[in-house]
Amino acid sequence: MKYEAAKRKLRGSIAPVVTPFNESGSIDFDALENLINWHIESGTHAISVTGTTGEPSSLTTEERVKVMEHSAKVINQRVPFVPGTGSTNHEETLYLTKKAEEIGADAALVIVPYYNKPSQHALYKHFKAVADSVSIPIIIYNIPGRTATNLEVKTLAKLNADCENIIGVKESNKDFEHINRVLLNCGRDFLLYSGIELLCYPMLAIGGAGHISATANITPGKVAEIYDAWAEGDVKRAQDLHYELMPLNDVLFKDTNPAPLKAALGMMGKIKPVLRLPMDLPSQELQNEIREVLSSYVELAPEVPAK
Template identity: 80%
Template structure:
């Protein structure tokens, strides 16, 4: 998929799917396929794996490639595929992005390197080098709360000007003034996605292309419908969904994502609620709160997959 085509097709709810594990911590590939089919049947517009919600730092490089391969095969061309390929290691990021291209991904989601706290000049050089190493479109992922580095609008605008295949950014950025300035400086055709659940609806109002929301793992139909309603001009319906999902959004982020999310999916019987250390399930008190909130959204089975 080339940049122009990607800018037309990569709109709506791009669901960042969890990486399901078996109780022995191996990757549960059959469940990954079931989750992908459920999302597509629920109206999700595109699929992403191995982003923050997919626990990439808990996976080996080989496992990340394997998850991308299995996901691509399961999607089977039904919706666009945008895997996360970023890392704190520059060469690893290029390798994973090249692998995504080889596999057949429609675009790559590349995170701002975490822990290192690179300068803006270094970030420009990093993303420019990744861009030059592949031909597929790139969506930059800016999440300063987890990377400790904010990609400045000026740096993003420079990358947009110099790199034809950098087509957008996922902004997990609570600074709404910042995200407004992204489109002002990068152009209204630049793809701006919300990675903050409570900003999915507001981001559409300023010209956003959609959202990459962890909550889509629980309510894929309604997260997708926010975009569909807005796109049809039904502002009231989009607004209603925004407020309807707010309690669920809130509880899913009372601990580090995807811990509450995996607990919730376990309660739904969708996955084994397993994370790899240093990540772990939330406290029992928070799990009780998650279950209470979840009851308002889905019918929970009487018996669910135990965590141990």
């Protein structure tokens, strides 16, 4: 099979890296490079950018291309590269997915279009057109809590049957019955990734290929180790990590991702804690809570006094 090698390679923790900004709001490419190198050194299995955690809706199409191109150069094939190329606009999705192929991405992560609430038939036509436009693997990204549309299992199964290069799905879906039925209907070799932090370990138990977890931005080594421990048969270690990370997972989602995440990375000295409006940092009360929880997991940079 043409995509069997890709299926073997695209397993583990695919870190959805944030897009760092300078105080002016411009993209901080130096910080992005440092983050990617830190991830690879920490054991992250693959890198993704410009997915939900990368604030793609706050970037222009040109900026998304620049982030993808810069990331590909920094990664330099050390680990697989899976940029997010989806949009609510069909032509933009086609353009970005083709760009991903041109720069040598190992796969493209394509989100269910958000806001416009397409029918299942329209979703099938959209994803089939995207898959047909490139030869690289496609991983569909289903996150109904943010797109207002759930890609039904029967639609996904039809896409899998009709498009050889649709090889997996990131399920940010809290309906665990739905998730089980993905592998039942798409086949056990279909790549199933968790996009819900508390389901990263449980999804491995039913045959998942790994996870695309925002928490990997904070503790990349531990998030990767959940997969490594499971793959090595160390179930207890995987379970221990699952519960160890739960308080961190909880606090990082008390406001809309990636706002708490960027606040946390700022506290770690990894980035400037800047988002573009209409996104913004969490309340000071939540930031204090994030700092308290974070201190149990990582070393924090000294606090900068408020001016």
